[in-house]
Amino acid sequence: MIDYEKDGAAIYRQSFATIRAEADLDRLPADVARVAVRMIHACGMTDLVDDLLWSPNAVADARRALLAGAPILCDVNMVASGVTRKRLPADNEVVCTLTDPAVPELARALGTTRSAAAMELWLPRLEGAVVAVGNAPTSLFRLLEMIEAGAPRPAAVIGVPVGFIGAAESKQALADHPSALEHLVVRGRRGGSAIAAAAINAIASEEE
Numbered sequence: 480m481i482d483y484e485k486d487g488a489a490i491y492r493q494s495f496a497t498i499r500a501e502a503d504l505d506r507l508p509a510d511v512a513r514v515a516v517r518m519i520h521a522c523g524m525t526d527l528v529d530d531l532l533w534s535p536n537a538v539a540d541a542r543r544a545l546l547a548g549a550p551i552l553c554d555v556n557m558v559a560s561g562v563t564r565k566r567l568p569a570d571n572e573v574v575c576t577l578t579d580p581a582v583p584e585l586a587r588a589l590g591t592t593r594s595a596a597a598m599e600l601w602l603p604r605l606e607g608a609v610v611a612v613g614n615a616p617t618s619l620f621r622l623l624e625m626i627e628a629g630a631p632r633p634a635a636v637i638g639v640p641v642g643f644i645g646a647a648e649s650k651q652a653l654a655d656h657p658s659a660l661e662h663l664v665v666r667g668r669r670g671g672s673a674i675a676a677a678a679i680n681a682i683a684s685e686e687e
């Protein structure tokens with residue numbers, strides 16, 4: 480028999496205690512720290528906190544929007560799948576338009592990725608929505624272009640695409656953007672769909 484922890488609640492408890500002991504959460508506002516714990520939990524990197532950038536109202540505005548029934552717009556299905564439906568305070572719609580049948584042709588016509596083209600289909604739902612980008616840098620760049628062109632403003636953007644091409648740049652562009660969208664970002668190459676979903680799950684629920 481291998482000796483390992485089998486109690487789910489105990490695993491979570493020990494995990495969160497380890498994160499709180501190892502991560503430098505003190506420099507974060509309390510609401511951001513609560514979300515950061517879950518983001519770290521999703522990736523196992525306690526130094527993730529060193530790369531967090533946030534705007535002052537990002538977590539509060541995202542939470543308020545969810546309570547008011549706002550949809551959650553996700554760049555990829557992996558983010559949408561990671562959102563725990565039972566945590567959502569208003570049975571919020573979780574939307575990923577990436578696999579809409581219109582997207583491949585739209586991407587060809589626009590000369591861009593499917594991830595970016597899929598953003599066009601967000602337009603009817605974008606006003607006041609909570610946006611979660613965990614994978615595709617081109618989605619985040621395209622969102623900023625759409626805002627510059629006068630698209631409706633989301634309540635907040637969780638911007639954590641991962642990777643080497645455009646990831647760091649797209650997140651910095653969000654943080655520095657003149658539109659001052661409320662944002663929570665992991666700067667640099669780190670990020671990913673699991674971190675994006677974990678951030679939404681933390682914002683959606685009041686308890687840990």
Ligand SMILES: C/C1=C2N=C(/C=C3N=C(/C(C)=C4\N[C@@](C)([C@@H]5N=C1[C@](C)(CCC(=O)O)[C@H]5CC(=O)O)[C@@](C)(CC(=O)O)[C@@H]4CCC(=O)O)[C@@](C)(CC(=O)O)[C@@H]\3CCC(=O)O)C(C)(C)[C@@H]/2CCC(=O)O
Nearest residue numbers: 555556557592593594614615616617641642643644671672
């Ligand atoms: C360049 C892309 C990157 N994808 C990365 C990492 C992962 N992607 C996975 C999967 C299954 C998907 N990625 C797509 C979004 C696909 N990935 C791209 C694109 C080519 C362009 C996006 C961009 O640069 O902004 C993108 C296709 C597109 O035309 O938009 C995906 C749609 C591809 C597909 O299966 O058709 C798909 C999303 C599926 C979904 O809806 O959930 C991985 C699981 C990789 C794998 O399969 O091995 C992984 C997941 C990472 C995560 O945590 O989300 C990068 C590294 C992010 C990279 C962008 C940056 C770079 O440096 O290249």
